[in-house]
C-alpha cells in the first residue's frame with residue numbers, strides 16, 4: 001500500500017490529546033525514550049508513546065533525524081483501525097510512511113551518504129522468501145508472496161518519531177533546495193510508478209514515452225491527484241482534473257494555476273465532461289471510489305490506458321455497464337492497470353520532478369502543503385476532520 005487520496009471523513013471516538021498530555025510528558029522524562037505516535041489496534045487507541053531510540057545494528061545502516069512527516073488517507077485509515085499491523089512483539093505500530101530526514105550517523109559499510117545529508121525513505125521492505133524473485137531483485141513493490149512489510153503500515157515501525165535507522169538502499173538523497181517540499185516525494189512516487197507502468201504497457205503501440213499531443217484526466221484533487229497532474233503536465237499531457245467539489249475552491253484554483261483544467265463532477269456531469277476532454281488517452285485515478293472510476297472508463301479513448309491507484313473500502317456491490325465496458329476495452333485496445341507502492345527509481349524520479357515543479361510552479365507546489373503542525377497536534381490531524389490538501393508534522 002502507498003498513499004492515496006480519499007475525499008471522505010473518518011470518525012473516531014477518542015479522547016482529545018489534552019487528556020494524554022501531562023502523563024506522556026512525564027513518561028518521556030522518566031524513560032528517556034523518543035516521542036512517537038503509536039497506534040494500538042488491540043486497544044483501538046492512538047496515543048503518544050515513549051519509543052526506544054534506534055541504533056545502527058549493521059554496517060549498511062544509517063541513522064536519521066526525522067524532519068517532516070506527511071499525513072495521508074492511509075494514516076487516517078490506520079487510525080480508524082481498518083488495517084495497520086504492529087511489528088511482532090509490539091502492541092503498537094509507530095505511524096508514518098511519508099518522511100524527510102537528515103542523516104546523523106553512518107554505519108561503517110554505508111558509502112552513499114554523509115552526516116547532514118537530506119534523505120527520503122521508501123515504505124516497503126522485501127519479504128524473506130528466497131523464491132520471491134521481485135524482492136530478491138529489489139522490486140518489493142511487486143512482491144509475489146505478499147509477505148512484505150511496510151514502514152508505518154505493516155509490521156515495521158514508521159517515521160512519526162524523532163529518529164529512525166534504515167539501510168542506505170532504502171533511502172534516496174534529496175538536494176538541500178528541496179528541504180521545504182521533499183516530504184511530498186512519497187505521495188508523488190504513486191504517479192511516478194504509475195507513469196513508468198503506463199510507458200511500459202504502451203510500448204505495445206507507437207506512443208512514445210511522453211504526453212505530447214495526448215490528453216490525460218486525473219480523477220481526484222487530493223495530494224496524489226494534484227502531484228500526479230503536475231507530473232503529467234511536465235510530460236506534456238493536456239491535463240484535466242475531475243473532482244467532486246464545486247469550483248472555485250482552493251484545490252481548483254491551485255489546479256488551474258499550474259495549467260491543468262479543474263472540472264467539478266458536481267456541476268459538470270460525465271457526458272458533458274467527455275465533450276470537453278475529447279478522447280482521453282490516459283486516466284490517472286487518485287480517489288479510491290469505484291463508481292466514478294468505472295463511469296470515467298466511458299470516456300477513455302482508442303488505445304487508452306487507465307491506472308487505478310486508490311483503494312476503496314469494502315462496500316456492497318454496485319451495478320456497472322460491464323458489457324459495454326468490455327466491448328469498448330476490446331474494440332478500443334484499452335488497458336486497465338492497478339499499481340501499488342514504488343521502487344527506488346520512482347523515488348529518484350519523484351525528487352527530480354519535484355525540482356522541476358518547484359522551478360515551474362513554486363507557489364502552487366508550496367500550496368500543496370496546507371499546514372505544518374507540531375508533533376503534539378497529531379490527534380486532530382489523524383482523527384479529526386480531514387482539512388486541506390497535505391498536512392505535515394514538523395518533527396524538528
Ligand SMILES: [Zn+2]
Pocket residue numbers: 002003004071072073074075097098187
Ligand atoms: Zn501516504
Ligand SMILES: [Zn+2]
Pocket residue numbers: 126127128129132134135140142143144145146147148
Ligand atoms: Zn517478496
